[in-house]
Amino acid sequence: MTAPQTGTERRQRLKNLREAALHRPVLARHLSNGFNGRWSRRQWVQASLFATLGMLVASIVPGFDVTPVQGLQGTRQSMALTLPPLPVSQSEATPGDSWQVVRVQPGQTLGALFQQMGVPATTMYRILEQPGARQALTRLRPGTELAFDLPLDGPLRAFRFDRDNDHRVELTIKPDAIVENVIKRPSETRTVVASGEISSSLYAAARKAGLSPGAIATMTGEIFQYDIDFTDAQKGDRFSVVYEQIWREGERIGTGNIAAATFTTGGKTYSGFRFEHEGKVGYYTADGRPLKKAFIRMPIPYARITSGFSKARKHPVLGRTRAHQGVDYGAGTGTPIHAAGDARVSFVGWKGGYGRTVVLDHGKGYTTLYAHMSRFGKYKPGQSIKQGTVIGYVGSSGLATGPHLHYEFRIGGVHRNPLTVTMPPPEPLKGAALAAFRAQTGPALARIQQVEDIMYAKVEPASEPAPAKADKKA
Template sequence: MNKRNIFIAGVVAVVLAVGGTFYYMHHMAQPLDEVAVTDSVEVDNIVRKYGIPVSLYDIKYGLVEPGQNLSIILRKHGLSVGEVHRLTKKAEGVFDVRKVKDGQAYAVFTTRDSIPQTVYFVYEESPKSYIVFDLKGDYGVKRGENPVTWERKTVGGRVKTSLWVAMQQCGTSPQLALDLSNIFGWSIDFFGLQKEDEFRVWYEQETVEGRELQNFRVLAASFSHEDSVYYAIPFVQDGEELYYNADGNSLEGEFLKAPLDYYRISSRFSNSRFHPVLRRYRAHHGVDYAAPKGTPVYAIGKGKVIAKAYQAGGAGNYLKIRHNSRYTTTYMHLSGFAKGIQVGSEVKQKEVIGYVGSTGLSTGPHLDFRVYDNGTPVNPLTIKSQPKKPVSEDNKEQFAVVRDSLLQILDGIKVH
């Protein structure tokens, strides 16, 4: 049973016992020598940092500057070329020293002798992990993991201009908007949200020593859009966790609502649109999504690539995918194709197939996305998608317990 299954099982058991009070486990990665990593200003209040007893050493903190590599930094702190080479060999199989990146933090531990010696160098690979280079004796290199916790939060708000802005106005990371667009992406057009659409979300956010990371788990959500309320209730069935609506139907469908994450529509499906390059009116049987160059483009459903080509005076780099006997989709003006994508490739739903660009007849980076129903172009924003398997009869009672408890929590979230 995976961690999310444990969460769902816990919801059911504890809700029945204590009426909606939930228990959850902190997901902790084991740090090097069981050490919690904190900011440098807190060093005096702890005994160890990165698994190193800080009271024995002086510590200097820095950031990797543009053009610097491990050798430059270590030689700056007294190591010879030979010593750096020996340490690099020790790192093989633990950390590729060529992957030291600009802007990442590091710490240098030196002795408090009359002639200080560098004894530890620590490179912060990410907010979650770090690499300790032990410069004593025969040298050693170890990877450490910072303790991670998940904090539960709620947010409720109204859309004024966009969901992204609404999240910011509610004091919540706008990255959560991407998670919602992925969850509701089969049933709500997030490129066509309306003013006063409402959302309520109960979620967990990953943190490291109080620092919030941009990783979320949506525990329950509701979205009011076009006179309807859409719910997202996580539930495990047949070993797979999906989000379901209040009736127990899966939110995931055969097709995504959009082939990329949450950017604006710059041109809609039309039989007579003024072309910005050709300077005349003609049919535009697709939807243009304005997005930065390099933005990943997804297949909206599983299928087979039936065309991969370049058209200088039109589509630029484009792909065409056949999804079934009825529907095909086309993705145009790509800056490039995903690795391994060829004619005949089988692709999965939401697999990256290419990247937004401005190739062919285009005035700026965007994706021109088109859908064909038995060869006839149709508006991509109006196609219907069959949902995945609903909650089974055997699981409906258990689902109802989970649903009712989560809806109670959502109803208690204040909308700002």
């Protein structure tokens, strides 16, 4: 048993404990031991560890301060959400409320489409038996619209399709019969102006301006073919066209006639206006002169000339020197040959060294001859034909060394050079016809002028202010 300590011993023990506590190493003192103004790598690691622990504690502890609220009482409200609409075929079976319009996809057949809509093939065959239905429905093009009246529970009630551009057919399907209702589809004609400037090609510029390929062909091949060589169209040339657009139910379905057109090239503007005179439709200049010339100089467009008109030439077959009273155009066998002008067919047949020959009488003493054909066109002597009609095809019949066309132009029976002869000018409009022409074409010309003034308006450079005059000294 240990003896109780005296007061002196207790005081000595407390003194020893205090001295031991003063000499005990602590973290702060340990961190500062050996500090010379720069932290060691070990000190940096320890400081980073304590900083990370402090941030972690600060982020976790506040979460324990939230006291869950139990038993909150409040008013509950419900909100109706809009659901996607049901397919038309699943809507109520009320007549007229379940039409489904579908578009024919590329490669899709009528049978596949009916199967897709859940309509039996027997119903499809009944529809095809209707007048005009088979022709319209068996030649479906991609994008064609067909409509099915399908109730929720029941067979097909009605079917709708377009017989042509102007008529829509609606078939009501009954168990014992099909009732047809043909609906006239009204269309609207709008007159618009398209204008453009050539940057790469005429075709590209015209398509960009909204012209259809048919309208471009009319402008180049009918209106301006006698005055402009479009193969030489250059950058900066421009055109304007007044034409008809055909609209139906807000959709443009086609184009109509060109009422007027202008083409500016080489600093000169050519114009053409559509006008009907004496039952014939043609294009005229602004002063009422027909754009269509009485004759075209080349019966074969873009053909090469192999022998020109001359007073003396050695014949390649006979070997004798004699006049060549026509122009030879070299072309491949079978190339179409066109009538140089409106005419009556005077002769068709074999004509000595000319071989297969056609002679046309254009009236007023003008005749043309076409020789060495391989075969003739579809016409008979005495028949009237239009300018540009194919009267035959290039060949080498008669005295010919190769396929070509021998073309002669005669005035009063005298041979003339078709490449240089002055062609007779067309008869201009006169009197009442001219007055009607001007009244009809005036608005079209004004619309073209208005559009071009906007599109091709020249921006005048801003004028610089005149320099101030210096004050004169007295």
